[in-house]
Amino acid sequence: MARRDRRRLPGNLGAGLWMLALLGALALAAPWIATPQPWVVVRADGWQWFPEAPAEEGARWILRAPIPYAPGEVDLDAVLRAPSAHHVLGTDGLGRDLAARLVHGGRVSLGVGLLTALLALAVGLPLGAAAGYFGGWVDAGVSRAVEALLCFPGLVLALALLTISPPPLQELPDALRLASILAVAGWIPVARYARGEFLRLRSSEMAMAARAAGAGHLRVLVRHVLPSALAPVLVSASFTVAHAILLESALSFLGLGVQPPTPTWGRLLKEAWTHIETAWWLALFPGLALFLSVFACNLIAEGCRDWLDPKAGAP
């Protein structure tokens, strides 16, 4: 078995990180990448960055955004156009540019995914840590709750919560509301991993030495055990991101996610479904974006796991 080389990242981890970074950058920069507003307008008397629309008149030279359309821009003269030089990824049933909708949609899908993982960490890490470290009644309580919630499929739980829409959640903005709903199932794997790690490290020499030196529980937990336990917990959090992206899109696909004008990858697929016999590009590209981001998260999680514990995965 090859010895672990901490300086070199395993291939799948690197590939996953690159893919996710690229998709994230596209989503973050969406308002500048996909906009009808020109980037630079050069006129006889000088030039302008991001001018207002009327400034285009009398321009000598215009540099446009790579996708010169807004995500909601309806063009009934260009309905269901196949990919071409004008519309790189084609247009939908209302003549909206698919590429523009795709990069904007990534903001919701990736944003909700990351937000869910953060919420799941915020809930699951302390609970799992307390259960593993203190044991006894705390552990019994957390473990029973985890076992019970584990029985509900994530999608079923999310759909039930959406039906009920508890009053405190109704006030939240769409993305945060969805992320909170997804985090109700999302914290469980994080808590399980955290519990296991803290249970293992509780009786480690490092923790015992710290306690012998007079450190309180909180100090031992946060300063000594947490740093060693964090990496495996982050692995589970990156599976949570993948799962949350899938669930968010599933909800959007069913028509229950973020409200309509906002494009999301799930909604794009739902819209594609009505044109399945004529417009293949509508189904292909949003699904591809979704697949790549989920794949990237899974690669990162698997890669991290191999990197931390070479025995677990590869032969």
Added chain:
Amino acid sequence: MLAHALHRLATGAVTLLGVSLCTFALLQLTPADPLGERPATGPGLSPQQIESLRQLYHLDRPLHERYLRWLGDVLRADLGRSLYDRRPVAQKIAERLPLTLTLNTLALALAVGLAVPLGAAAALRPGSAWDLATSAAALALYSVPVFWAGVLLQWVLSARLGWFPLYGLEPVGWGGAGLERLAARAHHLVLPVLCLAYGGVAYLSRFVRNTLAESVRGEAVRAARARGASWWRVLSRHAFRQAAVPMLTLAGFVLPGLLAGSVIVETIFALPGLGRLFVDAVFQRDLPVVLALTLISGTATLLGILAADLAYGVLDPRASRGSPR
């Protein structure tokens, strides 16, 4: 072994109680307020509906009594009436159950049937091109969203090639019967079953590969090889016997994925099963149906895991002696 089984049953009972408590907690979060402080203007609820909810869930009682009464009703299979068409929820579920069960059984059988040979072939030669390729393909397949797979299958196999019907259970307004009808249904179910099974294939094949690779390296297999047994004999007599045990446990864990998958697959292919009922109920804000199905999916998963666990104890005596797994 009996002690192990009893212990598992006891913890299972506690978890079952937890599952019912979770469902009950969901119910307590409903905005339809017990005392009508949120009046008839609540989302889509008429005063009669609120009244029927109040009766069904005993909303005028204190919390613990409410829970016990609700639990008693559930145990008597009294799940209330649908807010949408006033029919008993248990009856609505009973009509939809056979289709979803058929779909899931077929999908599980297909997943196991494909995953075991694929995983075994990879485990025999760890590190080979075939191993790496199937491993990467499984990880990729596992990341394909079910609804994308469904839409792509419909596009290629139905819309383009016309091999399979787009959706439905049988042709609309069709009067076939007997064998002909069975054939038509089977034809309609090919794509949904594929769609439901591929995630399981991806997940299970990697698992089979890992457990088999471990047992192939083990002493029993080495000894059998040394005696001159063929690979086929070694695999079937020794390696599989060891690997079957963890695989069984896993089948229990594939269940929740299948149930969640049914929700999407039945929606895409317009099949009148439990998943479709669930989605419709969510849109109709039909609380009794949503909660009943949530409870059923939680209980079914728990029973699946419990059954797998008990079987594990029977097949692997080490497990019952409380050795760490």
